[in-house]
Amino acid sequence: MSMAIEDYLKAIYLIGRSDRAVSTSSLAERLMISPASVTEMVKKLAGKRLVRHAPYRGVTLTEKGRRMALSTLRNHRLIELFLHRVLGLSWDKVHNEAERWEHVISPEVIDLIDRHLGHPSVDPHGAPIPTADGLIEYGNCLPLSDIQPKSRVEIVRVRERDPELLRYLEKLHLVPGNKFELISFEPYGGPVTLKYKGKKISLGLE
Amino acid sequence: MSMAIEDYLKAIYLIGRSDRAVSTSSLAERLMISPASVTEMVKKLAGKRLVRHAPYRGVTLTEKGRRMALSTLRNHRLIELFLHRVLGLSWDKVHNEAERWEHVISPEVIDLIDRHLGHPSVDPHGAPIPTADGLIEYGNCLPLSDIQPKSRVEIVRVRERDPELLRYLEKLHLVPGNKFELISFEPYGGPVTLKYKGKKISLGLE
DNA sequence: AATAATATTTAGGTAGTCCTAAATATTAAA
DNA sequence: TTTAATATTTAGGACTACCTAAATATTATT
Numbered sequence A, B: 001m002s003m004a005i006e007d008y009l010k011a012i013y014l015i016g017r018s019d020r021a022v023s024t025s026s027l028a029e030r031l032m033i034s035p036a037s038v039t040e041m042v043k044k045l046a047g048k049r050l051v052r053h054a055p056y057r058g059v060t061l062t063e064k065g066r067r068m069a070l071s072t073l074r075n076h077r078l079i080e081l082f083l084h085r086v087l088g089l090s091w092d093k094v095h096n097e098a099e100r101w102e103h104v105i106s107p108e109v110i111d112l113i114d115r116h117l118g119h120p121s122v123d124p125h126g127a128p129i130p131t132a133d134g135l136i137e138y139g140n141c142l143p144l145s146d147i148q149p150k151s152r153v154e155i156v157r158v159r160e161r162d163p164e165l166l167r168y169l170e171k172l173h174l175v176p177g178n179k180f181e182l183i184s185f186e187p188y189g190g191p192v193t194l195k196y197k198g199k200k201i202s203l204g205l206e
Numbered sequence C: 001a002a003t004a005a006t007a008t009t010t011a012g013g014t015a016g017t018c019c020t021a022a023a024t025a026t027t028a029a030a
Numbered sequence D: 001t002t003t004a005a006t007a008t009t010t011a012g013g014a015c016t017a018c019c020t021a022a023a024t025a026t027t028a029t030t
Helices: A003-016 A024-031 A035-047 A063-085 A094-101 A107-116 A163-171 B003-016 B024-031 B035-047 B063-085 B094-101 B107-116 B163-171
Strands: A051-053 A059-061 A152-154 A179-185 A192-196 A199-203 B051-053 B059-061 B152-154 B179-185 B192-196 B199-203
Touching: A003 A024, A003 A035, A003 A059, A003 A063, A024 A035, A035 A051, A035 A059, A059 A063, A063 A094, A063 A107, B003 B024, B003 B035, B003 B059, B003 B063, B024 B035, B035 B051, B035 B059, B059 B063, B063 B094, B063 B107
Parallel strands: none
Antiparallel strands: A051 A059, A152 A179, A179 A192, A192 A199, B051 B059, B152 B179, B179 B192, B192 B199
């Protein structure tokens, strides 16, 4: 399977979480490819029985497509962790690097990486790593915006991918594993205030 | 630069050792691409000032082309060593894996790999690793066939790439670093006899 | 229910990298 | 030196994955 196909399947999985139908335009936006090209590729994927496509109604992964998507996602996340833990690549850079590696690493080497890391369950952003046989376990956590003020929280996962933003969050200690106290939400999209080791932190609602 | 271009430049370097003119057909054979396609691509490379091409007379790398070839070769050999030493991938498999990785790893990560390995000078087959600024130092060694019987020899480099052959050579301890006594050459392409730690070994002249 | 706005698909192209078959150059042999 | 063998290039295609512009479907609004 080509790198392009792997990218499409992974994107469909990530947008639709394996079950929901995914629109052409959301795929186009995520992959930064024109909607027309996406339609074309989706038809090819349907021909290969990797997705189901009802014209004008979006795409869903077939079982075969889902397996492939999870395999690529597994590669991606194991590679991110490997780059971070073994080679010391900073957490804002691992995503883009893994985005290319994920397509060229053989299953045998992925297994070696998995073993070298001790069969980890999450990547450096706290995202769960699918197992070799396509299982994925989502930790139960809530978006910060759904949490009541005054609670103590532990960062479990950071969904952003923009390197600049990730560097900023790291400076504020907003990385998986760290614990905060949620002080307040300002209304009308105002800033959130958190406390980490006695220090107060404010941030906008991205 | 595309993966295909990187492969062509690397092959031109490896066949011509950076200076000799390389024929279309030797490139075609090494890359397993039809001669016609090679001619076409060579014209494109000449347009990008990566090679000089005199029709019917072969190609040579320009300085720019040589730099790119050595950069890809450096990636390839650092990756081979990394796969072998860090992940424990067997020496017969590292070449094919590195053949794909070499095109997707960023310069920053290659530097991290280089540092992690302690700035090594040779890959698992004993081939020299070019430096980041395009220098490459060939150890002085001779092909086994040029050595006088009765000498003691150390294997410095193994040029083969075929996995099955590499596994065979490893079983015979014919890997870089090991020392042998060269017993005899049988004439007319007959077998070579070596002694390793008291045990005799015979092999054909591949 | 008709119309406007938005989303999606179709039509027609392009660039990159490969192919086979035919034509042409070079080199080796008679 | 003419001919035969071999190497290289040209011509014409194919396939993948992208594009823009135009056509068509869906959905939201009046």
